[in-house]
Amino acid sequence: MGKPEVKRDYTLGERLYLVEIVKGLGITWKHFMKNFRASLQKGPHTVPTCWQYPWDKREISPIFRGEHMLLLDEEGREKCVACGMCQRVCPAKCITIKRGKVKEGEEAKYAGKTYCASFEIDLLRCIFCGLCEEACNKGAIVLGQGYELADFSRQACVADKKRLIGNFLRAKEEGRLKPKRPPVPVAGAKDAKAAGPQKAKSAGGGQGKGLKRGV
Amino acid sequence: MAQDYVKINIGPSHPAMHGTLRVIAETDGETIINAEPEIGYLHRGVEKLAESMTYHQFIPVTDRLNYCSAIPNNVAYEMAVEKLMGIEVPEKAQLIRVIMMELSRISDHIVCVGILGVDIGALTPFFYLFIQRETIYEMFEWYNGSRLTNTFGRIGGVEAPLFPGFEQKWIEFKPELMKAIDEMDKLLTHNRIWMDRTIGTTAFSAEDALNWGFTGPCLRACGVKRDLRRDEPYCMYDKFEFDIPVGKYGDVFDRYWVRMIEMYESIKIIDQAIEMYKALPDDAPLMAKVPKILKASEGEIYSAIESPNGELGFYLRGDGSDKPYRLKIRPPCYMVYQAFGELVNGEMVADLIACLSSLNVIAGELDR
Amino acid sequence: MEAWGVALIKVVFIWAWTLIIATLMTWVERRGSAMIQDRLGPNVCGPFGILQPLADGIKLFTKEDIVPEKAKKILFALGPIMFALPAFSAYAVIPFGDKIVIGGKEIILQVADVNIGFLYIMAIGAMSVYGIVVGGWGSNNKFSILGGLRSTAQLISYEVPFGLALLSVVIIYGTFSLREIVLHQQGTFLGFLPNWGIFKQPLGFILFIVTAYCEANRVPFDLPEAESEIVAGYHTEYGSMRLGLYLFGEYVNMYTLSALMVTLYFGGWHIPYIDMSKFLGPVAYGIASFLVFFLKTCFFLWLFVWVRWTVPRFRYDQVMSLGWKSLIPLALLNLFITAFLVQLTI
Numbered sequence: 058m059g060k061p062e063v064k065r066d067y068t069l070g071e072r073l074y075l076v077e078i079v080k081g082l083g084i085t086w087k088h089f090m091k092n093f094r095a096s097l098q099k100g101p102h103t104v105p106t107c108w109q110y111p112w113d114k115r116e117i118s119p120i121f122r123g124e125h126m127l128l129l130d131e132e133g134r135e136k137c138v139a140c141g142m143c144q145r146v147c148p149a150k151c152i153t154i155k156r157g158k159v160k161e162g163e164e165a166k167y168a169g170k171t172y173c174a175s176f177e178i179d180l181l182r183c184i185f186c187g188l189c190e191e192a193c194n195k196g197a198i199v200l201g202q203g204y205e206l207a208d209f210s211r212q213a214c215v216a217d218k219k220r221l222i223g224n225f226l227r228a229k230e231e232g233r234l235k236p237k238r239p240p241v242p243v244a245g246a247k248d249a250k251a252a253g254p255q256k257a258k259s260a261g262g263g264q265g266k267g268l269k270r271g272v
Numbered sequence: 273m274a275q276d277y278v279k280i281n282i283g284p285s286h287p288a289m290h291g292t293l294r295v296i297a298e299t300d301g302e303t304i305i306n307a308e309p310e311i312g313y314l315h316r317g318v319e320k321l322a323e324s325m326t327y328h329q330f331i332p333v334t335d336r337l338n339y340c341s342a343i344p345n346n347v348a349y350e351m352a353v354e355k356l357m358g359i360e361v362p363e364k365a366q367l368i369r370v371i372m373m374e375l376s377r378i379s380d381h382i383v384c385v386g387i388l389g390v391d392i393g394a395l396t397p398f399f400y401l402f403i404q405r406e407t408i409y410e411m412f413e414w415y416n417g418s419r420l421t422n423t424f425g426r427i428g429g430v431e432a433p434l435f436p437g438f439e440q441k442w443i444e445f446k447p448e449l450m451k452a453i454d455e456m457d458k459l460l461t462h463n464r465i466w467m468d469r470t471i472g473t474t475a476f477s478a479e480d481a482l483n484w485g486f487t488g489p490c491l492r493a494c495g496v497k498r499d500l501r502r503d504e505p506y507c508m509y510d511k512f513e514f515d516i517p518v519g520k521y522g523d524v525f526d527r528y529w530v531r532m533i534e535m536y537e538s539i540k541i542i543d544q545a546i547e548m549y550k551a552l553p554d555d556a557p558l559m560a561k562v563p564k565i566l567k568a569s570e571g572e573i574y575s576a577i578e579s580p581n582g583e584l585g586f587y588l589r590g591d592g593s594d595k596p597y598r599l600k601i602r603p604p605c606y607m608v609y610q611a612f613g614e615l616v617n618g619e620m621v622a623d624l625i626a627c628l629s630s631l632n633v634i635a636g637e638l639d640r
Numbered sequence: 641m642e643a644w645g646v647a648l649i650k651v652v653f654i655w656a657w658t659l660i661i662a663t664l665m666t667w668v669e670r671r672g673s674a675m676i677q678d679r680l681g682p683n684v685c686g687p688f689g690i691l692q693p694l695a696d697g698i699k700l701f702t703k704e705d706i707v708p709e710k711a712k713k714i715l716f717a718l719g720p721i722m723f724a725l726p727a728f729s730a731y732a733v734i735p736f737g738d739k740i741v742i743g744g745k746e747i748i749l750q751v752a753d754v755n756i757g758f759l760y761i762m763a764i765g766a767m768s769v770y771g772i773v774v775g776g777w778g779s780n781n782k783f784s785i786l787g788g789l790r791s792t793a794q795l796i797s798y799e800v801p802f803g804l805a806l807l808s809v810v811i812i813y814g815t816f817s818l819r820e821i822v823l824h825q826q827g828t829f830l831g832f833l834p835n836w837g838i839f840k841q842p843l844g845f846i847l848f849i850v851t852a853y854c855e856a857n858r859v860p861f862d863l864p865e866a867e868s869e870i871v872a873g874y875h876t877e878y879g880s881m882r883l884g885l886y887l888f889g890e891y892v893n894m895y896t897l898s899a900l901m902v903t904l905y906f907g908g909w910h911i912p913y914i915d916m917s918k919f920l921g922p923v924a925y926g927i928a929s930f931l932v933f934f935l936k937t938c939f940f941l942w943l944f945v946w947v948r949w950t951v952p953r954f955r956y957d958q959v960m961s962l963g964w965k966s967l968i969p970l971a972l973l974n975l976f977i978t979a980f981l982v983q984l985t986i
Contacts, residue, residue: 060474060475060476060477060618061475061476061477061521061522062475063471063472063475063521063523065467065471065472065525067464067467068462070462071462071463071464071467072464073464074463074464074465075846077462077463077464078463078465078947078950078951080458081458081459081463081950081951082946082947082950084455084458084459084950085396085459085676085946085949085950086946088396088400088675088676088677088678089672089675089676089946092674092675092676092678092679093675096675096680096683096688104678104679104680106403106406106678106679107678107679107680109680117413118410118413118414118417120414120416120417121413121417121418122416122417122418146326146328146329147329148325148329148330148332148333149332184332184421185418185421186331186332186335186418186421186423187416187417187418187423188328188329188332188423191431200417238432241429241430241431241432241433241558241559242555242556242557242558242559243429243557243558243559243560243561244360244362244429244557244559244560244561245557245560245561278782280782280783280786286871287867287868287871288868288869301789302786302790302956302957389952390868391868391869392868392952392953393859393860393862393866393868393951393952393953394950394951394952394953395673395677395949396676396677396949396950399677399678399679400677400678403678459950460952463951463952465860465951465952465953465954465958466952468954468955468958469952469953469954469955469958620955620956620957621786621869621870622866622869622953622955622956623955625868625869
C-alpha cells in the first residue's frame, strides 16, 4: 500500500503563476464586458442566463409535468370515471378517489357511468412522475404546467376536484393544454402507425403501462 | 500522542459536504492523521421500498439515487428488469436511451468538475458550465416534461420519441458546451495554483483502486482502462466509436482530467447516435411488447451499466409476482467512498475537500 | 502645523469617504462577480441595485446579536473591533490628492504627512491580524481557530516580503514620507517613461501586489475564511454587525492597499507627461488631483475583485512555501539590485 509518487513537469509558463492568471483574467474580462453591455440594455431579460423570476418567467415545455388537472370533454362533461387506476399506480400514494354512480338526469355532467365524487391529490406527497397520466384509460388526468405550488398550510396543498378542474379550465383559456402526442409504436404490433387508441390500450392500461399521452 | 490530535467534524452540514456526508477527522495542525467517513444520513430504505412496489412504480424512486444524473439510474433499473424478463428493447429506444444517458453523463461531469472548482476556490468556471447544464435540463424537460427527476423510459422501451427540434437544439448547444468546457480548461488546467492543488493530492495506485472496488472515472484516473460501455457493451454501445481516457496517478488532477475528456467523448457518442437515429424510420417501434401486468418469473439477475460515476448495478430477484422479491443496488459511490479514509490520510484539510468533490460522492446514491 | 479645524475636517472627510467606498465596494464586488459569471447580481434596490449595501447594512444592524454560549465573551466582542479599527486608521498617512488652496491657505490633501509613513502603515497593517486571531480564538470553534491560525502564519510570512518590497521603494526615493514619494514621481524617466515607481521597480511591484493580496485576505490567499474548507474561518460564529465589521474592515483594507499601490508605484495624482498644476486653478487642481488619484485607486480595487473571481485558492502549505521560498528571496534580490543601482547612479 502507500500512495504513488507523482511527478509531473511544469512548463516555464506554468511555473510562473502570472502567465496563466493573466490569460484567465482575459477570459473573465470578456464575459464581464459581454454581460456589462447586456445589463445596460433596457428590458426584463437582458442577460440571457438570468430569469428575474417573479416578473420574468421562463418558457416551460408544453409537456411539463406540473400541477395536475382533471379534464372535461368537448361537451363539458367530466372524463373521469373513477376507475382508480391512477390511485393504484401512484408510487407516492398521493391520490384519493371516492366513486359515485351517475344518477338519472346527471348525464350531461359526467361522461361515464360512474364519476369521482371526490378526487384529492396531496401535492405535498406527489413526485410528479406522470405515471397517473399514463395509467388513465380515459385521458382524464393530465399533468399541467403549474409549478408555483407553495402555500401556507398543509391543507391548502391538497388539491381537490374543484381546483383540478379549475386548472383545466384556466389552461384551456390560456391555450396551454398539452399537445396531443401520437401513441408510441410498439414492436410486434401489425402496423404501428395504425395502432390507434385500442392498440395502445391493449399494450398498456394495466400497472402504469398505459402509453397514451396527451389530451 | 493520540490525545493531542484535534478532532474535527466535517459535516453533515458543512458548506463543502455534498449532500449529507460526515467525516470525523483527527488532525495534527492541518494534517489529517485519521479520517473516518460516516454514512447513512440520507438513508431512505430504497431497496426495501422496492419490495412493496411494482416494477413500474419503482422507476421514479431510482431518480432519487444519483440525483445529479437520474437517467442512467432509470435505464440501469429498466435494463435489469428487462434482463430478468427477457424483453428485447427496440433499436430506436436504445438509441434514445444512449443519447439521454450521454447527455446526463455530461451534466453529471459538469456538476462534479464545477463543484471541484468551487471547492478549490474557483467559482467562475462553475457558472460557465452550469449554464450549459441548464440547457441540458431544458432538453430533458422538452423530452418528457421533467428536469431533474426525469422518470425516463419505461420497462421495454421509452415513452416518447425525441421531440421534433431535438437535433437542431443539439447542434446549437454543442458549440456552446464545447466553449464552456474549453473556458474551464483555460481557466484552470494550466493555472499553477490549480495544478499545485490537484496534482499529487490523494494519489492512488491502480492496484489499491482495484482492491477497494473503484469503478468509473475514479478507477480510470488510476490508469485502469475499464469501461463497461466497451467491456460489456449494452444499449448498442459497441457500435459507437469513442475513446476511454485514462489517467496515470489517480490524483485529483487525473480525476478532473478524465472527466473533462469524457465530456468530449460523450459529445462524440451523441453525434453518432443522432445520425443513427435519423436513419431509422419514423414509425420504428419504441416499445417492446410488454404484458399488461408485469410479472417476473422466478430467477435472479445482476445487470450493470457504466453510470457517470462508475458501475451502477442492480441485482434483482423475482418470485413470480408483480413486485421484486429482492432488489440490491450497487452504487459506484459506495465503493469509492469506503476508501476515503485511506485516500486522505496524511493529506491536509483542504485536500480532503478537494478529494471528496473529485470523487463525486452523491449522498443519495451512497446511502440509498 | 495646520489649524485644528482643517485637520478635523480632513479626518472626518477621509473617514466618511473610506466608509462610502467600502460600502460601494460590496456592491461592486457582487455586481462585478455577477457580470463575470454571466449572472445579474443585486439590481432591485435603487438604480442598478446601488442601494443594496444600504439594505445589507440595515439588515446587519437589526439582526439579533448572537454570542455562542461557550465563547470567551470579552475576546469575542473585542475581535471585530480590533480588526476594524486599524483598518480605518491606516489611511491616515496616505495622501488622497496633492493640495488645494482655499482662501489663500494651502491645504495638503493628506491627513498627516508624517515622515515615517511607511512604518505607520506596516505597524497598523500588522495589527489587523490580532483581530482575526482574537476573534477566531474567542469563538471557541475549531474552524474559527483554524482560520485564525492560518491567518497568523500567513501574515507573519508575508509581512517580510511586504516590508522588503517597500524598502526597495524607500531606497529609490530616499524618503519614508508617502507624500514626498509621490512628489518624486513627477516628470519622465529615461526620457520617455513616466517617472513612476512601476517602471523603476517592476519586480518590486509584483512582489508588493502579491503580498498585498495576502494581507487583505483575498483570493487566492483567502485561506483564513476559505468557505469551502473551514466553513467561514475566523468569522464562523459571528453574526449581525460584528460580522459586518469584519466584512467591512476587509474592504477598507483593500482600499488602503490600493491607495498605497497608487502612491508607491503609479505616480499618485500625476498624469503622465502632463502637469495639471500649470493650467488649472488652485481649487480645480486640488479637485483634479483628488479625482486622478481616486480613479487610479479604483482600478486596483477592481483588480482585487477581478482576480478574486478568476483564480482558485492556494493551500496552506503552498502559501507558506511561496512566501518563504520564492517571495522572500526575490524580495531580497530586488532589494540588492535596487541598492546596487542606486549606489551606481549617485
